[in-house]
Amino acid sequence: MTLKFAVIGAGRIGKVHAENLVTRIPGAEVIGIADVVATAAQDVAAKLHIPKVSADYRELLADPAVQAVAICSATNTHSQIIREAAAAGKHIFCEKPIDFDLNHIDEALESVRKAGVKLQIGFNRRFDPNYARVRQAIVSQEIGELHMLHIISRDPGPPPVSYIKVSGGIFLDMTIHDFDMARFLTGSDAVEVYTVAGVKVDPAIGEAGDVDTAFIVMKFANGVTVSIDNSRKAVYGYDQRVEAFGSGGAIMTDNLYPNAATISTAQNVRRDLPLNFFMERYTYSYESELRDFVESVVNDKPLTVTGADGRAPVVMGLAAKKSYLEGRPVKLSEIG
Numbered sequence: 001m002t003l004k005f006a007v008i009g010a011g012r013i014g015k016v017h018a019e020n021l022v023t024r025i026p027g028a029e030v031i032g033i034a035d036v037v038a039t040a041a042q043d044v045a046a047k048l049h050i051p052k053v054s055a056d057y058r059e060l061l062a063d064p065a066v067q068a069v070a071i072c073s074a075t076n077t078h079s080q081i082i083r084e085a086a087a088a089g090k091h092i093f094c095e096k097p098i099d100f101d102l103n104h105i106d107e108a109l110e111s112v113r114k115a116g117v118k119l120q121i122g123f124n125r126r127f128d129p130n131y132a133r134v135r136q137a138i139v140s141q142e143i144g145e146l147h148m149l150h151i152i153s154r155d156p157g158p159p160p161v162s163y164i165k166v167s168g169g170i171f172l173d174m175t176i177h178d179f180d181m182a183r184f185l186t187g188s189d190a191v192e193v194y195t196v197a198g199v200k201v202d203p204a205i206g207e208a209g210d211v212d213t214a215f216i217v218m219k220f221a222n223g224v225t226v227s228i229d230n231s232r233k234a235v236y237g238y239d240q241r242v243e244a245f246g247s248g249g250a251i252m253t254d255n256l257y258p259n260a261a262t263i264s265t266a267q268n269v270r271r272d273l274p275l276n277f278f279m280e281r282y283t284y285s286y287e288s289e290l291r292d293f294v295e296s297v298v299n300d301k302p303l304t305v306t307g308a309d310g311r312a313p314v315v316m317g318l319a320a321k322k323s324y325l326e327g328r329p330v331k332l333s334e335i336g
Contacts, residue, residue, distance in 0.1 A: 016286055071095060
């Protein structure tokens with residue numbers, strides 16, 4: 001069986017998903033692409049030989065040949081498109097986050113439940129081999145009982161302030177991946193969050209109402225303590241590391257590099273800088289998550305990342321922001 005897709009959104013991530021679906025995912029076929037910027041959709045369609053192009057995604061939802069959609073549009077459109085796609089009977093892959101508003105998320109999830117379609121959220125890092133290996137070590141108790149988890153996630157440079165103003169801020173556009181990773185690796189849910197944060201990179205980010213540097217400590221229901229270390233600017237590149245510490249040992253992941261070469265001279269021993277951003281660092285995981293979604297739909301298997309998995313990190317992000325603003329630990333039960 002070939003699963004016929006429509007891609008909604010032809011921006012950076014839309015291009016990645018469209019290319020993967022067309023060139024790397026067996027059993028997938030992209031038959032349409034839509035973007036409010038018609039030329040963006042036309043360019044992708046021409047490159048990938050996608051037959052149908054539209055400036056209105058509803059044209060693709062109305063096409064009975066479309067069986068699934070990949071929602072890669074602006075965040076503020078996600079929950080609405082999920083509801084409409086579910087009503088049209090399409091299976092749904094949606095980029096994170098579902099929405100910034102929990103009521104809107106719940107409405108979207110309910111529409112999916114009623115329609116009986118599948119919804120997978122794009123937390124691609126679960127499909128990264130390094131993090132999968134950490135998860136394996138934790139589940140198998142290779143490092144004993146898990147006591148602490150530390151996640152380092154630092155970008156090479158901040159996004160434009162215009163993006164920050166509409167992204168939901170650092171906790172919902174950046175840390176949200178780390179919140180999901182914390183749930184994935186611990187196999188548990190956070191119960192309390194405490195955030196210390198500030199503006200260290202760019203004053204304009206603070207003027208936009210956000211922070212660019214944060215340290216978050218969380219208590220999880222299974223007793224594990226999790227810390228997350230975020231910065232919008234690591235001058236040496238994309239810094240993505242994890243350490244899990246348990247009663248019987250520890251497991252750590254390092255950054256990925258463009259090569260394995262080490263240069264040794266009389267002055268120093270050095271290597272090249274890490275891969276510079278997420279498109280290079282997580283190339284495999286973007287492919288793997290879509291492959292997993294297609295297999296789940298075609299073979300009617302349980303999803304790896306559900307709608308509930310998409311909701312939980314938003315709650316964590318809202319709690320982290322509330323903690324920062326109020327200067328106190330916040331229980332997730334306060335958020336809903």
